[in-house]
Amino acid sequence: MHGILEKNRYRTIWISDVHLGTRGCKADYLLDFLKWNESDVLYLVGDIFDGWRLRRSWFWPQSHNDVVQKLLRKARKGTRVVYLPGNHDEVLRPYVGMHLGGIVLADEVIHETADRRRLLVIHGDQFDGIVRYARWLALLGDFAYTAALAINHWYNLLRRRLGLGYWSLSAYLKQKVKNAVRFIDDYEAALADQARRRGIDGVVCGHIHKAEVGKRDGILYCNTGDWVESCTALVEHTDGRLEIIHWAETRALSMLSHG
Numbered sequence: 001m002h003g004i005l006e007k008n009r010y011r012t013i014w015i016s017d018v019h020l021g022t023r024g025c026k027a028d029y030l031l032d033f034l035k036w037n038e039s040d041v042l043y044l045v046g047d048i049f050d051g052w053r054l055r056r057s058w059f060w061p062q063s064h065n066d067v068v069q070k071l072l073r074k075a076r077k078g079t080r081v082v083y084l085p086g087n088h089d090e091v092l093r094p095y096v097g098m099h100l101g102g103i104v105l106a107d108e109v110i111h112e113t114a115d116r117r118r119l120l121v122i123h124g125d126q127f128d129g130i131v132r133y134a135r136w137l138a139l140l141g142d143f144a145y146t147a148a149l150a151i152n153h154w155y156n157l158l159r160r161r162l163g164l165g166y167w168s169l170s171a172y173l174k175q176k177v178k179n180a181v182r183f184i185d186d187y188e189a190a191l192a193d194q195a196r197r198r199g200i201d202g203v204v205c206g207h208i209h210k211a212e213v214g215k216r217d218g219i220l221y222c223n224t225g226d227w228v229e230s231c232t233a234l235v236e237h238t239d240g241r242l243e244i245i246h247w248a249e250t251r252a253l254s255m256l257s258h259g
Helices: 027-036 051-056 062-076 090-095 129-133 135-161 169-176 178-198 252-258
Strands: 008-015 037-044 080-083 103-105 109-112 118-121 202-205 212-216 219-223 232-236 242-246
Touching (some): 027 037, 027 062, 037 232, 062 080, 118 178, 178 202, 178 212
Parallel strands (some): 008 037, 080 103, 118 202
Antiparallel strands (some): 008 232, 109 118
């Protein structure tokens, strides 16, 4: 992938919901992001690989292996890498507190920004009632989501050939379906309430694949997004300012020339 940017250096980077092991994973975009963006601390906020899908059928191309190697290399070269397993990579949860190739495994972390705000970093499935209390429904939803991603993949191949930009079907559906919107609102409220009850300033999470930085009743709510649809990461600048990076849009011209 040809570079049109200079390397960016951040105090902190958060990424989540990569879903390595699935055909929807945008591993090439993520590899490009990891190449051009460095940080003192890198948080992997869950669902980095998809154990649910891998148990059903094995899919692990070289690009997915390259992502793992790139993360391990960052840890070796001095980046503090913290992995907070989610529900799709829950197989790692029994190993919380251990180190894996220099990567720290944790259930949750309190991160302090450069401007002294304290943020709870957690995947977030713990606050999703469907995942916690109706796992069969979550698995059914996962199947429907996979089907939507497959449709989205072929649709965007056609758009690329026509010289059009990337478009996310599932992101569109989430905005349009009232129940999904209500679920997202309830999820954000539950996480903000958890931060408030702990007396901390905000929360950074993943899980619902909807990138955002905003306030909920005075509590900072940040969601990293994902790397199957939106290709987003949350970054902290050296002054503590937080920003969502939309990498697919940032690198669209480079990706087109590469393809």
